[in-house]
Amino acid sequence: MTEAAIGYDSAFEIGDGATPTEGWDAVAEVFGITPPNWSRDTTEATHYKSPDKTREYIETLADPGECSIELNFVAGGEADDVLQGLKAAGKKHLRVVFPNGAKWTFYGILTGYEVELPIDDRQTATATFKVTSSTVVS
Numbered sequence: 001m002t003e004a005a006i007g008y009d010s011a012f013e014i015g016d017g018a019t020p021t022e023g024w025d026a027v028a029e030v031f032g033i034t035p036p037n038w039s040r041d042t043t044e045a046t047h048y049k050s051p052d053k054t055r056e057y058i059e060t061l062a063d064p065g066e067c068s069i070e071l072n073f074v075a076g077g078e079a080d081d082v083l084q085g086l087k088a089a090g091k092k093h094l095r096v097v098f099p100n101g102a103k104w105t106f107y108g109i110l111t112g113y114e115v116e117l118p119i120d121d122r123q124t125a126t127a128t129f130k131v132t133s134s135t136v137v138s
Contacts, residue, residue: 005099007033012069014082015093022093027127028079032070035096035104036131039063064131067094067108073115073125083127086110091132107133 012033013024042057050056071079086092087110095105108129115125 009099011097013095029072034068036067037065068128073123103138104135106135
C-alpha cells in the first residue's frame with residue numbers, strides 16, 4: 001500500500017533564535033513550498049595514468065540551494081510584515097514542516113520577495129531564501 005500524501009497541512013516556519021528552546025512562527029497564508037534543492041557539482045581529475053584511458057571526476061562542495069514559498073499577499077498583513085522585516089535580518093533559522101510531522105530545518109537568507117497584483121485574481125507573493133547550511137531532517 002502506498003504512503004503517498006498531498007501537501008495539505010504543511011507549514012513554513014521561522015525560528016525566533018531563542019536558546020535553549022527556540023520558538024517557531026508559521027508564515028501565514030502559504031499555499032506553496034519548494035524545499036531546499038541541494039546539488040553538488042564535480043570537477044575533472046583525469047591524469048596521464050587514469051585507468052582505462054577514462055576521465056575521472058571528484059566531487060566539489062555541496063550547494064544547499066534555495067527554498068521558496070508562495071503565499072496569498074495582503075499588503076501590511078501579518079505575513080507581509082514578517083517578510084518585509086527579513087529583508088535586513090540576515091541569516092535566519094527556517095524549517096519546512098511536512099503533513100506527517102517530519103521537519104527539514106536549515107539556515108537561510110531572504111534573497112527575493114516578489115508580489116503580483118493581477119487585475120482579476122488573488123494577490124500573491126513569492127519569497128525566496130538562499131540556504132546557507134545543510135538541511136537537518138527530523
